[in-house]
Amino acid sequence: MTIKLSSFGAAREVTGSTHLLSIDNKKLLMDCGLFQGKRFPTEERNRIFNFDPKDISSVVLSHGHCDHCCRLPYLGMLGFEGNVFATPATRDIAGLVMADTAHILEKDFEWLKKKKADYPYGPLFRIRDVLKILDQFITLSYRRTFNVMDSVKCTFYNAGHIIGSAMPVLEIGDGKRIAFTGDLGRKGTPIIHDPEYLPAVDYLMCEATYGNRLHDPIEDACRQLASVIKETVERGGKIIIPAFAVERTQDLIYYLHVLNNARKIPKIDIFVDSPMAFNATSIFRVHQECYDENIHEQFLIQNKNPFGFENLHYTTNVEESKRLNENKNPCIIISSSGMCEAGRILHHLKNNIEDPRNTILIVGYMAEDTLGRRIVERQPEVKIFGQPYHLNAKVKILNTFSAHADYNDLIDFVKHLDLQRLKKIFLVHAEDDALEQMKKRMLDVGVREVQIVDPQTEYELFA
Numbered sequence: 001m002t003i004k005l006s007s008f009g010a011a012r013e014v015t016g017s018t019h020l021l022s023i024d025n026k027k028l029l030m031d032c033g034l035f036q037g038k039r040f041p042t043e044e045r046n047r048i049f050n051f052d053p054k055d056i057s058s059v060v061l062s063h064g065h066c067d068h069c070c071r072l073p074y075l076g077m078l079g080f081e082g083n084v085f086a087t088p089a090t091r092d093i094a095g096l097v098m099a100d101t102a103h104i105l106e107k108d109f110e111w112l113k114k115k116k117a118d119y120p121y122g123p124l125f126r127i128r129d130v131l132k133i134l135d136q137f138i139t140l141s142y143r144r145t146f147n148v149m150d151s152v153k154c155t156f157y158n159a160g161h162i163i164g165s166a167m168p169v170l171e172i173g174d175g176k177r178i179a180f181t182g183d184l185g186r187k188g189t190p191i192i193h194d195p196e197y198l199p200a201v202d203y204l205m206c207e208a209t210y211g212n213r214l215h216d217p218i219e220d221a222c223r224q225l226a227s228v229i230k231e232t233v234e235r236g237g238k239i240i241i242p243a244f245a246v247e248r249t250q251d252l253i254y255y256l257h258v259l260n261n262a263r264k265i266p267k268i269d270i271f272v273d274s275p276m277a278f279n280a281t282s283i284f285r286v287h288q289e290c291y292d293e294n295i296h297e298q299f300l301i302q303n304k305n306p307f308g309f310e311n312l313h314y315t316t317n318v319e320e321s322k323r324l325n326e327n328k329n330p331c332i333i334i335s336s337s338g339m340c341e342a343g344r345i346l347h348h349l350k351n352n353i354e355d356p357r358n359t360i361l362i363v364g365y366m367a368e369d370t371l372g373r374r375i376v377e378r379q380p381e382v383k384i385f386g387q388p389y390h391l392n393a394k395v396k397i398l399n400t401f402s403a404h405a406d407y408n409d410l411i412d413f414v415k416h417l418d419l420q421r422l423k424k425i426f427l428v429h430a431e432d433d434a435l436e437q438m439k440k441r442m443l444d445v446g447v448r449e450v451q452i453v454d455p456q457t458e459y460e461l462f463a
């Protein structure tokens with residue numbers, strides 16, 4: 001039996017997660033994510049798989065983030081006919097995220113067509129392609145072993161990263177084991193279970209996004225959030241929070257609910273102004289199997305909705321969203337997109353950024369060349385919809401909300417593996433500095449061999 005591993009995305013970078021496992025002549029894909037970044041060369045990269053989608057027998061999907069699932073519709077367009085295995089919550093989140101992406105791609109295409117008549121590309125995929133690939137999903141709960149192909153079994157372990165996130169552990173032939181972390185979460189996040197430790201494996205493909213960073217302790221999140229809200233309300237200002245619609249928004253709502261119940265923040269209106277966040281929250285509500293004990297005790301036993309309380313309002317239509325501008329009272333507005341590149345958050349920033357009483361609260365990663373990054377850098381003037389605005393509002397950054405393990409979390413996770421049996425760790429999903437630092441730290445705690453994965457390079461296992 002010949003087993004080979006190679007990466008076609010998220011090798012020495014953080015987006016486009018796509019890893020191929022070849023077992024003799026059969027091929028299994030782990031994740032099929034979209035590359036994200038500047039239009040060129042991203043547009044071309046997303047169209048080239050560097051393998052034939054028709055040759056793929058099955059896909060195992062770790063979680064529903066765009067950079068892990070959003071090339072699946074395109075894989076289907078190019079002839080992939082196999083099953084996509086995922087947890088039930090991942091199927092629902094991936095469905096929402098892929099549909100949202102299809103919508104953005106189509107809108108983007110219309111805009112480009114107007115601007116540049118000879119633009120060479122149509123949208124990468126459309127909503128009909130999303131619906132088609134969703135028909136190919138098979139959902140399985142954590143810790144239920146299932147067959148993904150002849151002589152290959154898989155079991156999902158909880159990755160604790162976003163709702164539904166899983167680490168597939170593959171068992172091949174007579175008990176050879178290969179695991180993939182997908183994205184690994186942190187312990188103590190408010191809603192979902194903590195990441196699990198894995199059983200003994202021979203090889204691990206491991207993410208290393210924050211292989212060179214430590215986060216603030218999660219216990220600080222509530223305290224920091226409360227103090228930002230109190231200070232802003234005392235000034236008579238509003239708190240504007242750009243947040244990703246999946247997980248980050250629900251974590252925030254949950255914390256605000258807890259703070260509100262404990263009367264640790266003033267009773268002001270809280271608006272979640274994002275249709276995507278509203279839909280994602282509905283998915284959270286039905287997947288209570290993913291919640292940890294804390295939320296069970298605090299909410300579910302008393303039959304309360306963790307994502308609903310008196311002064312929390314979801315705005316789903318444009319008129320309601322526009323009316324928020326007329327509201328002169330202190331309030332909290334949570335809106336997407338997370339990096340302030342598109343969506344309703346732009347209107348809220350435009351209307352509130354010049355008032356020094358307001359606070360823009362940053363709770364997520366802001367990539368280079370985004371409005372979010374320029375706000376983080378506190379540039380005195382920023383452009384919104386092409387117009388200059390003075391950044392007079394306060395900018396506060398809380399990094400306690402990260403959904404990724406930092407290097408201490410990653411090392412703790414690795415130390416709980418059976419290091420006697422573990423032959424090698426393959427590092428993916430990070431930039432070079434994080435990869436190098438993570439490699440060194442893993443070797444220091446006794447991992448026998450660590451390989452930083454290069455793109456499109458075959459690594460033979462059990463050789």
Ligand SMILES: [Zn+2]
Pocket residue numbers: 063065068161183
């Ligand atoms: Zn992720």
